[in-house]
Amino acid sequence: MIKSLEIIKEIAIASPSKILLLVIDGLGGLPNPETGKTELETARTPNLDKLAAGSICGLTDPISPGITPGSAPGHLALFGYDPVSCNIGRGVLEAVGIDFELLSGDVATRGNFCTVDEKGLITDRRAGRISNEKCAELCQLLDGQMIDKVSVLVRPVREHRLVAVFRGGGLVPEVSDSDPQQTGVAPKSVNALSPKADRLAGVANKFVAQAGETLAAHRPANMVLLRGFSGHPQFPTMSEIYQLKSAAIASYPMYRGLAKLIGMEILKTGATIEDEVKTLKQHYAGYDFFFLHIKGTDSAGEDGDFARKVKVLEQVDSILPELLGLKPDVVVVAGDHSTPALLKAHSWHPIPVLLYSRYCRPDRVTEFSESACISGGLGRFPATQIMPLAMANALKLTKFGA
């Protein structure tokens, strides 16, 4: 296990106190050049500011300064897992993202339906973004094949995206992608990156070849591209480490899947922030740790839509009183990474965080923003330390040593 988690595992105790971890995806931003204010500084967030005034604040680095995290490492860090040694493969993420029940030993890969011309060269990597219905129909055609005693399970994700899971003894996921990530060339063959992976490479190439035949008549979706082969990770669960009964509330499948991989229970919820809050209230008695995920901020940032990100932040602010009304013992408001609208992408900038509890020792920060949190009592620190701090503030950790 990861060393820091070993200490936590030793000193964690179960108790009735409750921790709410509100993750605002892509929370951090960059100043609008016209106003000099970030999205969070522009948004009217009286409730977050008031909470910040009674909290201890800081800025987190999910991995380390300068490193831009993907969604998975960004979240793993928030849950206390070292995001570098606990990296999760793309295929696995995509599989859990559609609520696919992965077994230990499974190898999962992401896939695209794509269009190839008569010479077999890729003309559209996304097959014109076929409909969800079409995707599901075509996946059914490919699903359930048995190739060299390996069964291949194929599931639709959305539009042109699919997941393929290879299930059979002793598969090693160290193989290259078939997706060349460009048009005008043929799909690449899947190559074993270590001798142990020969078997999977062989099966994958046969699968791709058969898919080409099966899909020939289904132009524009007449081929598949595979990438991100990966195996089910073997991490300790949240309850093993923290003695927590933890629940995840997330509208987006990826975040539910990630939470499931580390042993959280996934609570069924709807598509909106209000749905998520309702789910939290319904299940509040049953758990002592809640991961509540807000996706809209990240999506707006990725779209470069500064104003929409501001609006989503204001919406999050508006639900805060309801969350606080439940009287959780510890409230953490954090982000998995920054997604500045200016960059239209995840970024490396540290993320504002606030931690509220009766015992948090508040600092002088009275506003929840990037610039105010610089002066916070938590300083600038690795995001992996959020969970130990939340646990301590919930009085769920005994002391280390005599």
Next chain:
Amino acid sequence: MIKSLEIIKEIAIASPSKILLLVIDGLGGLPNPETGKTELETARTPNLDKLAAGSICGLTDPISPGITPGSAPGHLALFGYDPVSCNIGRGVLEAVGIDFELLSGDVATRGNFCTVDEKGLITDRRAGRISNEKCAELCQLLDGQMIDKVSVLVRPVREHRLVAVFRGGGLVPEVSDSDPQQTGVAPKSVNALSPKADRLAGVANKFVAQAGETLAAHRPANMVLLRGFSGHPQFPTMSEIYQLKSAAIASYPMYRGLAKLIGMEILKTGATIEDEVKTLKQHYAGYDFFFLHIKGTDSAGEDGDFARKVKVLEQVDSILPELLGLKPDVVVVAGDHSTPALLKAHSWHPIPVLLYSRYCRPDRVTEFSESACISGGLGRFPATQIMPLAMANALKLTKFGA
């Protein structure tokens, strides 16, 4: 050896400059809910504030954010030792805490006198908390036995608590406790946790059996329970690492014992802060590093006595001019952990620290307090870095690399 200490060992040089490390035990606190001010913020500390104004300040984490340290890891971090890999066993701590002179190879264990019924089942793990006098009298009955060429030394601690030290060649402390930590059951037998520990397990079980016979007539203290078998740690000494001639001044035995384990000389002193200052003055010429320990702050915090902790802090402030009058080249005022009166216990909150020297590059902090130190030039940092900083400011470290 610990990696960071290896570098220090390489570049440390002996010099006449003097370092004073003033450790205010349990220094950090939490705001009084009525005033919003911590103990340190409430105390009138003009001398500490003036010193802070000329110093560089910060906040330290003894282990890492969220982790509450015991006294031993808290102090080891202050002395530059990694508090996790240098953890010290319970039995050893208890032994050094009563000024017992442990030899290399000794195995020490904590013990309780307890009460067992006629069937041998434990009815009171603490034997009704017998008096110190009774404890001393019974320890004498058990002390000095020779079992299989191992001599067993038994010393009273307080009330029902004792220390047993097993002295004889090649004892390995990897054995389980005999204390089941509950009543209604019989004491457990001591089991070897590795084959090498067979000898110690055998001796310990014979010792317990004989103790039962010896104590039969001394109900309620008619049996002993042992726990926390541990050996004398093999850390490099302060002089090996830092080239320092170091002295410890501490009214409480535990802190003297801890200092002795890492090779400090222990200066005989009295029970009060004034006694400790007097001892420092008497021996000031003879050493170049002084660890001066103030216990009252921690005790008051543990008792939940906010006002008393404030008073002890003011008392510490009042002796500061005398300490500075000795003109040490480097003065560090630090704590081993926080002990907020609000929590009545050690806590995870970072601890204010100031470092004064002619070369410290002062920051803008003009008040020695939790909230002011957030803005200090040292930032928030691991307590293990205090000693390298003190050594550097005393010009006792040469440069690393060409």
